[in-house]
Amino acid sequence: MKTKGAILWGINEPWSVEEIELGDPHEGEVQVELAASGLCHSDHHLVTGDTPLPFFPAIGGHEGAGVITKVGPGVKDLKEGDHVVLAFIPACGKCEPCSTGHQNLCDLGANLLTGQSISDGTARIQARGKDVLPMCLLGTFAPYVTVHQASVVKIDEYIPLEVAALVGCGVTTGWGSVTNVAEVRPGENVVVVGVGGVGINSVQAAAVSGAKHIIAIDPVEYHREQAKRFGATHTFASMAEAIGPVMELTWGKMAEKVVITVGRIGGEDIDPAMTLTAKGGRCVVVGMGAMSDMDVKLNLFLLAMLQKSLQGAIFGGANPRKEIPSLLSMYKAGKLNLDGLITNTYRLEDINQGYQDMLEGKNLRGIIKYTEADR
Numbered sequence: 060m061k062t063k064g065a066i067l068w069g070i071n072e073p074w075s076v077e078e079i080e081l082g083d084p085h086e087g088e089v090q091v092e093l094a095a096s097g098l099c100h101s102d103h104h105l106v107t108g109d110t111p112l113p114f115f116p117a118i119g120g121h122e123g124a125g126v127i128t129k130v131g132p133g134v135k136d137l138k139e140g141d142h143v144v145l146a147f148i149p150a151c152g153k154c155e156p157c158s159t160g161h162q163n164l165c166d167l168g169a170n171l172l173t174g175q176s177i178s179d180g181t182a183r184i185q186a187r188g189k190d191v192l193p194m195c196l197l198g199t200f201a202p203y204v205t206v207h208q209a210s211v212v213k214i215d216e217y218i219p220l221e222v223a224a225l226v227g228c229g230v231t232t233g234w235g236s237v238t239n240v241a242e243v244r245p246g247e248n249v250v251v252v253g254v255g256g257v258g259i260n261s262v263q264a265a266a267v268s269g270a271k272h273i274i275a276i277d278p279v280e281y282h283r284e285q286a287k288r289f290g291a292t293h294t295f296a297s298m299a300e301a302i303g304p305v306m307e308l309t310w311g312k313m314a315e316k317v318v319i320t321v322g323r324i325g326g327e328d329i330d331p332a333m334t335l336t337a338k339g340g341r342c343v344v345v346g347m348g349a350m351s352d353m354d355v356k357l358n359l360f361l362l363a364m365l366q367k368s369l370q371g372a373i374f375g376g377a378n379p380r381k382e383i384p385s386l387l388s389m390y391k392a393g394k395l396n397l398d399g400l401i402t403n404t405y406r407l408e409d410i411n412q413g414y415q416d417m418l419e420g421k422n423l424r425g426i427i428k429y430t431e432a433d434r
Contacts, residue, residue, distance in 0.1 A: 063433055064201035065410045066186050067117045070108040071364040074119065074410045080190065081185040081200060084131030085176065087208050089410065091143060094220035094326075097122030098405070098413045098425040099228055099256060100322040101347060106414075109323065109349035112172055117192040118184060120199030120427075121147040124214070131178075134208050142216045142321075144387075146379040147228045149177060153424035163374035167209055177207040180295040190362065199224075200372035202429040212383045215391075221404075221428060222390065222397040226263075226383050228374075229424060230397065232345065233260025234386065235375020238268060241343045245269030247315040250335050251274045251303065252298060252328070253346060254286040255417075256400065256424040257318030261345075263396060266290025272308050276301050279420030286408050289294050289396060293386075298331035305335055313337040321346040326355040329369070333357065338365040345372050404428040 075265075082105040084090050102119040105112040127141045132302030135295055137143070140304040148171070157165050167177055182190035184198060193196070198204055211350045227343045237243050237245035249265040251258050254277045265273045267291070275286035283294035293308070297302035306314060311329035317336045319328060336342045361367070375382075389395035402422040409434055413425040427433075 060203065062201055062203050063407060064118045064184070064186065064198065065120070066191065067105055067119060069115055071106060074200070076408050076410065079118070079188060081201070081203055082205055084205050085128050085195055086129040086131060086133045087178045087179045087292065088129050088176070088205055089137055089208060089211060090129035090203060090205045091145070091211070092124035092128045093123045093172065093199060093202050093204060095124060095224045095429065096120045096427045097224050097227070097229060097256070098410070098417055098427065100196055100417065101228070103346055103414055103417070107146060109347065110172070111350050112192060112236065114174065116186055117194060118198035118200055119194045120201070120222055121195035122228040123197065123199030123221040124227065126248045137208055137211060137213060141213050142218070142220065144212045144214055144223050144227045144383050145197050145199060145204070145206060145210055146383065147197065148210055148374050148379070149207060150379055151209050160378060162378040162380065163376055177209060180227045181310060183226055200427065202407070202409070204434045212380055214384060214387055218387050218391065221401065221426060223387060224426065225400060225424060227387050229256040229262045230386060230400070231377050231379065231382055232375045233257040233320060234264040235377040235382065236320065236343050236345045236372045237261045239284045239314070239376035240370060240372040241316040241318055243268040243270055243316050243340055246271050248272045248274070248275065248309050249406055250274045250314040250317040251334060252317065252319045253321030254282045255320070255322060255346065256402055257345060258265035258318070259285060259289050259400065259423050260287050260317045262289045262291050267394065274301060274305055274314065281420055282423070285423055298335060300332055301334070302331070307381060309337070313340065315340045317342040319344050319346050324348045326352060330356040330358060333362065333367060333369065336367050341368045343368055343370045343372050400424045401426055406430065407433045409431070
């Protein structure tokens with residue numbers, strides 16, 4: 060079928076909204092008509108080249124929800140009309156990580172940025188006669204996607220699809236980084252560095268987990284204001300500004316858990332985050348840096364002598380088939396604020412404005428809400 064999509068033709072170029080050709084589902088695949096797609100900072104890493112791609116063009120987007128319109132051969136437990144969320148990391152359920160409860164590390168994730176479909180290694184999208192690489196095997200910057208069933212999680216029909224889209228990446232990543240990876244316990248002090256579309260959910264998770272003090276750090280005043288709405292007890296514009304007050308708040312102990320969820324992390328961010336981390340505490344790195352970055356500033360003496368841990372995290376350490384429906388159940392019960400995350404909605408044609416708003420700190424999460432005009 061022919062539809063529209065936001066295509067990236069090279070590093071530091073704008074997204075180009077143009078006609079694409081989308082293939083029908085092959086073995087184990089489904090086609091989904093999307094209601095919405097989140098505008099995540101991870102897609103901007105494609106623009107800057109921080110996340111390297113093997114070829115261009117690429118279609119962005121890895122955070123979406125919609126309704127299945129076609130089902131390919133060999134598909135199990137999914138049918139036309141099902142409401143689904145697309146998980147940005149597929150989960151096969153059979154590899155060693157999946158079978159040991161680490162679906163976020165599924166071996167199929169090795170294919171995320173190859174442009175090759177899981178089922179047979181071929182392309183599903185073409186633009187201007189060229190194969191197109193879909194971000195995270197999804198490419199949700201188009202109103203229709205053809206994806207493998209391993210990337211699809213069925214949800215209840217009563218969940219609004221615009222908010223459901225957010226749990227395909229940002230919500231689950233931010234939430235799980237606190238609950239699964241940092242393992243925040245009641246009464247602990249938590250620092251969240253960067254409170255945009257991911258970090259704001261780390262703030263929510265820390266509040267629900269019973270954290271005593273929740274310190275949100277972000278240079279953008281709007282983000283700091285919103286963090287208080289989502290459970291932050293204190294806010295600061297920088298880690299340097301926060302170190303003294305956190306020392307006072309904790310009687311010199313510092314925070315048991317620190318979660319770094321900045322849009323683009325640099326090696327210079329690690330040492331001040333570890334300074335904010337208590338003796339025996341854990342610092343969790345969620346934010347992405349450039350693939351080429353190799354230098355990190357870190358006091359190795361204090362790392363060892365104070366027995367601190369520095370932990371990486373992807374997709375919040377989540378098992379998406381379990382946690383996506385669970386988080387949406389919390390939303391329906393009024394325990395998780397998803398509606399408040401959506402600051403602005405955009406037409407597909409306005410995607411570049413959406414990313415400009417993100418970079419200027421105007422959004423927690425902007426979303427593309429698809430209309431008939433986009434299809």
